[in-house]
Amino acid sequence: xxxxxxxxxxxxxxxxxxxxxxxxxxFLVRIRTDTGHxxxxxxxxxxxxxLACYCAPPSHANIVNLRDSLLGERLEDVADLHRIRxxxxxxxLDIQHVHHAFSAADIALWDVLGKRLxxxxxxxxxxPAARPGPKRPYASSLFGATPExxxxxxxxxxxxxxxxxxxxxxxxxxxxxxxxxxLVAAARDGLGADALLLVDxxxxxxxxxxxxxxxxxxxxxxxxxxxxxxxxxxxxEAYGALAARGPAVPIAAGESSGRLRDxxxxxxxxxxxxxxxxxxxxxxxxxxxxxxxxxxxxxxxYVNHTFKSHLSLAAAxxxxxxxxxxxxxxxxxGGSALAxxxxxxxxxxxxxxxxxxxxxxxxxxxxxxQVVRRFLRPVSIAVAGEELAAALQAL
Amino acid sequence: xxxxxxxxxxxxxxxxxxxxxxxxxxFLVRIRTDTGHxxxxxxxxxxxxxLACYCAPPSHANIVNLRDSLLGERLEDVADLHRIRxxxxxxxLDIQHVHHAFSAADIALWDVLGKRLxxxxxxxxxxPAARPGPKRPYASSLFGATPExxxxxxxxxxxxxxxxxxxxxxxxxxxxxxxxxxLVAAARDGLGADALLLVDxxxxxxxxxxxxxxxxxxxxxxxxxxxxxxxxxxxxEAYGALAARGPAVPIAAGESSGRLRDxxxxxxxxxxxxxxxxxxxxxxxxxxxxxxxxxxxxxxxYVNHTFKSHLSLAAAxxxxxxxxxxxxxxxxxGGSALAxxxxxxxxxxxxxxxxxxxxxxxxxxxxxxQVVRRFLRPVSIAVAGEELAAALQAL
Numbered sequence: 001x002x003x004x005x006x007x008x009x010x011x012x013x014x015x016x017x018x019x020x021x022x023x024x025x026x027f028l029v030r031i032r033t034d035t036g037h038x039x040x041x042x043x044x045x046x047x048x049x050x051l052a053c054y055c056a057p058p059s060h061a062n063i064v065n066l067r068d069s070l071l072g073e074r075l076e077d078v079a080d081l082h083r084i085r086x087x088x089x090x091x092x093l094d095i096q097h098v099h100h101a102f103s104a105a106d107i108a109l110w111d112v113l114g115k116r117l118x119x120x121x122x123x124x125x126x127x128p129a130a131r132p133g134p135k136r137p138y139a140s141s142l143f144g145a146t147p148e149x150x151x152x153x154x155x156x157x158x159x160x161x162x163x164x165x166x167x168x169x170x171x172x173x174x175x176x177x178x179x180x181x182x183l184v185a186a187a188r189d190g191l192g193a194d195a196l197l198l199v200d201x202x203x204x205x206x207x208x209x210x211x212x213x214x215x216x217x218x219x220x221x222x223x224x225x226x227x228x229x230x231x232x233x234x235x236x237e238a239y240g241a242l243a244a245r246g247p248a249v250p251i252a253a254g255e256s257s258g259r260l261r262d263x264x265x266x267x268x269x270x271x272x273x274x275x276x277x278x279x280x281x282x283x284x285x286x287x288x289x290x291x292x293x294x295x296x297x298x299x300x301x302y303v304n305h306t307f308k309s310h311l312s313l314a315a316a317x318x319x320x321x322x323x324x325x326x327x328x329x330x331x332x333x334g335g336s337a338l339a340x341x342x343x344x345x346x347x348x349x350x351x352x353x354x355x356x357x358x359x360x361x362x363x364x365x366x367x368x369x370q371v372v373r374r375f376l377r378p379v380s381i382a383v384a385g386e387e388l389a390a391a392l393q394a395l
Numbered sequence: 396x397x398x399x400x401x402x403x404x405x406x407x408x409x410x411x412x413x414x415x416x417x418x419x420x421x422f423l424v425r426i427r428t429d430t431g432h433x434x435x436x437x438x439x440x441x442x443x444x445x446l447a448c449y450c451a452p453p454s455h456a457n458i459v460n461l462r463d464s465l466l467g468e469r470l471e472d473v474a475d476l477h478r479i480r481x482x483x484x485x486x487x488l489d490i491q492h493v494h495h496a497f498s499a500a501d502i503a504l505w506d507v508l509g510k511r512l513x514x515x516x517x518x519x520x521x522x523p524a525a526r527p528g529p530k531r532p533y534a535s536s537l538f539g540a541t542p543e544x545x546x547x548x549x550x551x552x553x554x555x556x557x558x559x560x561x562x563x564x565x566x567x568x569x570x571x572x573x574x575x576x577x578l579v580a581a582a583r584d585g586l587g588a589d590a591l592l593l594v595d596x597x598x599x600x601x602x603x604x605x606x607x608x609x610x611x612x613x614x615x616x617x618x619x620x621x622x623x624x625x626x627x628x629x630x631x632e633a634y635g636a637l638a639a640r641g642p643a644v645p646i647a648a649g650e651s652s653g654r655l656r657d658x659x660x661x662x663x664x665x666x667x668x669x670x671x672x673x674x675x676x677x678x679x680x681x682x683x684x685x686x687x688x689x690x691x692x693x694x695x696x697y698v699n700h701t702f703k704s705h706l707s708l709a710a711a712x713x714x715x716x717x718x719x720x721x722x723x724x725x726x727x728x729g730g731s732a733l734a735x736x737x738x739x740x741x742x743x744x745x746x747x748x749x750x751x752x753x754x755x756x757x758x759x760x761x762x763x764x765q766v767v768r769r770f771l772r773p774v775s776i777a778v779a780g781e782e783l784a785a786a787l788q789a790l
Contacts, residue, residue, distance in 0.1 A: 010778065012452070012454075016452065016453050016454065016455065017455075018453065018455070018456045018459075019455060019456050020455060020456050020457065021455055022454070022455055022489075024454060024455055025452075025454045025455075044489075045489070045490070045491065046447075046448075046451050046454055046458050046489070046490045047451075047454070048447050048450075048451040048452065048776070048778060049444060049447045049448055049451055049490055049492055052441075052443050052444045052447040053441075053444055055443075056441050056442075056443040056444055057407070057411065057420075057443065058411050058413065059407075059411065059417070059419060059420045059441055059442070060411065060412075060413070060414060060415060060416055060417055060419055060420075061413045061414055061415045062415065063441045064413075093628075093651075094417075094439075094440070094441070094651075095440070095441045095444055095492070095495075096440065096491055096492045096494060096495040096653045096676070097444055097490070097491045097492030097495075099491060100490075100491040100492075233488075234654055234655070234656040236656060236659075236660075237659070237663075258491045259629055260629070261629040261631060261660075264631070264632070265631075265656075265660060265664075268632075268664070269660075269663070269664060281491070377778050377779040378778075378779060378780075379776070379777070379778050380775070380776070380777040381443070381774070381775070381776050381777075382774070382775040382776075383405065383443060383772050383773075383774050384772040384773060385773075
């Protein structure tokens with residue numbers, strides 16, 4: 001089959017609020033083939049900037065838009081997918097944003113190829129002998145403004161049936177050691193002694209290794225499973241220095257990775273113990289799967305970062321579903337109606353609380369085009385009077 | 396003074412050809428203040444994708460467009476510039492393209508601040524005791540399609556008065572060892588035995604360390620000063636392996652750096668001996684100057700990468716003009732009329748062939764608004780019917 005159509009869609013809720021909630025808008029790519037197959041993918045990225053990468057005029061041999069590079073390409077097997085991917089990225093190599101933008105296309109390519117071959121994506125990635133296992137979802141939410149609010153949020157996650165929860169951002173890191181300790185103690189209290197508690201510091205300590213080390217020791221008293229992003233995403237040398245000091249809880253990081261090299265850098269030079277990858281930012285399932293391989297070879301943990309719809313959650317899970325040792329799954333709760341309703345068959349928790357991939361071809365989830373229409377923000381881009389974006393938003 | 400207007404312009408020549416000539420289009424930012432001062436900057440990046448970063452609707456707290464973050468900010472001194480910069484990048488942290496896009500704004504901020512304070516940018520960067528020295532320009536051009544064409548191009552550079560020249564891309568790496576050797580031999584022949592010859596391989600050998608090592612040995616016979624980008628820009632581990640093998644000519648790389656961490660990665664883990672930074676891609680003069688500091692501390696060489704107008708060339712030079720040890724300057728020749736004519740007072744070679752910064756405030760070069768108008772491609776971007784780009788292209 002050949003790629004017959006590449007469409008890109010900007011979706012958003014009516015009112016965007018300036019908070020750290022990434023579910024308020026999204027960027028989708030749909031790929032259709034001449035055989036009538038269709039695949040979908042989602043990026044965790046600025047929709048307008050990403051859409052521009054699909055229709056920008058060429059600048060020279062290394063800045064060619066993604067739609068032009070994808071249209072007409074033959075896609076029959078995994079080798080074709082890798083070839084298409086390498087060519088499109090090579091022709092857009094001087095567009096810094098290309099990995100964010102291409103993530104949705106990569107995911108859509110895996111989806112449509114799986115449907116064509118009647119295989120789930122995980123099997124295309126890991127072969128017929130591999131078996132996807134269930135994951136333990138952790139509820140991901142923000143710290144409350146006070147320890148009391150934090151306790152209530154953690155208790156709510158437990159009441160919703162989660163035996164693992166991550167709390168992050170909010171006031172953590174703002175008011176000193178005692179305040180931070182009180183927040184984490186309240187989270188533990190609300191969640192219960194037997195649950196897995198994870199802490200996301202949201203870059204709270206910049207490049208300050210000493211404070212990160214001290215907080216890790218303090219949080220360890222409350223049995224914290226990992227301390228996530230205590231330092232800025234590009235402070236790899238500080239992460240490395242922190243690792244060398246042997247922090248009392250494992251350090252997690254990597255969601256910011258926009259290229260496979262960034263993930264490699266976190267592992268090789270940042271010394272992280274838990275590699276967190278967003279398939280919607282690093283360039284899709286292909287590099288997420290490769291990053292999982294880095295974690296396997298380094299003997300560290302791998303987990304998804306996902307704060308979008310279950311289209312993104314399914315894509316993220318295919319990349320590491322078959323590795324039983326990577327047992328956790330970030331499972332966003334409380335997202336927008338857009339994120340909650342985009343697929344008509346979201347991943348659900350089984351009776352034992354675990355989450356597994358459905359046994360269906362491709363990604364195994366179905367984008368509801370009525371929901372796409374409901375949240376669509378049509379984009380018009382004209383350069384010197386020539387309309388460029390209209391042709392890639394056909395619904 | 397306060398930032399009163401931020402405008403962004405997409406310029407291009409009429410016919411874009413699919414070759415590795417980055418002067419066929421460009422992206423400019425002009426910053427005007429309430430005191431009537433004006434600064435200009437240029438990115439080496441996709442103009443449309445970059446322009447979208449200045450007007451994209453917000454997605455959440457970490458995706459806010461650059462124009463909104465810059466407008467109204469107070470700019471009186473260097474501390475203000477760093478504060479403005481950090482805030483704008485922090486609010487756009489989840490836009491992968493932000494460093495490419497912000498490069499032009501960072502350069503414009505330095506330009507306008509220098510004009511306001513009546514100081515050249517280099518003095519704002521390096522203090523009153525520093526002195527900018529002359530640089531030895533090397534003519535940068537592409538290999539010809541044949542050794543004969545290559546010889547003619549190198550000879551033309553020599554005839555134009557350059558005693559240093561870089562040739563790159565074209566057929567290098569395509570037709571095997573003998574063909575590569577013949578190209579480099581022809582370049583040496585055309586340039587003359589006493590001139591400095593530099594070779595840019597344009598990622599020719601991917602991640603193939605052995606071939607890169609063999610070509611370095613082969614090119615060393617022709618007295619090549621450096622071998623640039625023999626491997627892919629994100630193949631840092633391969634660069635490190637190449638460095639560990641002791642290649643026969645120094646390896647140069649780094650122009651792809653889109654964040655300061657990328658430059659740090661090339662130095663710390665890629666083992667490059669010549670760090671090449673494009674101020675129009677890494678995020679402007681600020682991180683280019685920081686990357687220069689990395690090279691100083693590592694005891695390696697630093698040189699600009701510039702393939703745009705002399706607005707970019709001046710910006711690049713300010714970042715390292717005061718370090719005499721970094722003696723070379725990439726000096727693009729044979730670019731488009733757009734690149735050649737954009738500033739009315741380009742940097743010129745003195746009688747001894749060297750290039751120095753003019754003794755004028757700010758960047759020291761003047762953008763010709765008639766040329767901007769001549770090459771302008773007006774951009775219209777509407778999301779859900781709301782026009783976003785018109786307000787930032789006032790001429």
